[in-house]
């Protein structure tokens with residue numbers, strides 16, 4: 001297993017946000033995390049990337065992540081594209097992208113990965129010298145995903161990549177995510193758009209109130225009555 005989580009708990013002060021989450025991701029697998037607002041999706045991603053403390057089993061490649069700080073986890077191959085993007089709006093597209101590679105010293109590979117980002121998102125090459133603040137929301141999301149890719153992930157954590165983005169760009173972004181996965185990167189994607197997520201992922205976990213309410217292959221979940229009613233809006 002690439003990632004093994006068992007009985008994971010995380011809290012903000014006294015408020016428990018993850019109560020008991022178990023999850024496994026195989027190398028190259030594409031996992032969607034669904035669930036309503038406040039279910040704990042972002043918290044789960046933050047716990048995995050060590051942006052917040054957690055308790056329980058959290059192992060990557062058979063090694064516990066608990067002793068590691070967030071930047072060390074990036075070095076091991078877990079790259080997080082966070083909720084709200086967290087870009088530097090007054091820096092150029094290129095500078096923002098390169099920040100994702102700041103721990104790397106393999107210059108040739110970094111240059112190849114930059115070209116790869118530009119081939120996934122050609123608009124970013126055209127805009128490379130522009131400040132991020134001049135880009136549309138969808139283009140900024142592309143920068144955020146690109147920056148995470150510049151860390152050379154084996155596991156890419158995507159937090160609601162399509163939120164608030166125009167329909168056409170959303171399509172482009174999901175298409176790029178599919179290509180990233182085809183390149184062998186495992187993906188854990190929190191997403192509100194359950195229909196799109198169930199179309200492109202292999203398996204999904206549904207989080208409700210900090211616990212896994214349902215899980216399974218996407219084909220199975222797409223037939224599940226509860227999922228259909230709550231998340232797909234069909235009876």
Ligand SMILES: Nc1ncnc2c1ncn2[C@@H]1O[C@H](COP(=O)(O)OP(=O)(O)O)[C@@H](O)[C@H]1O
Nearest residue numbers: 012015017035036037038039040041042043044
């Ligand atoms: N920084 C924070 N401080 C306090 N509570 C938080 C913080 N972030 C999230 N929470 C709470 O933790 C729970 C899970 O939130 P979150 O992981 O952001 O859910 P989701 O991403 O599924 O919408 C919610 O009850 C939310 O209010």
Ligand SMILES: [Mg+2]
Nearest residue numbers: 041042043083
């Ligand atoms: Mg969230």
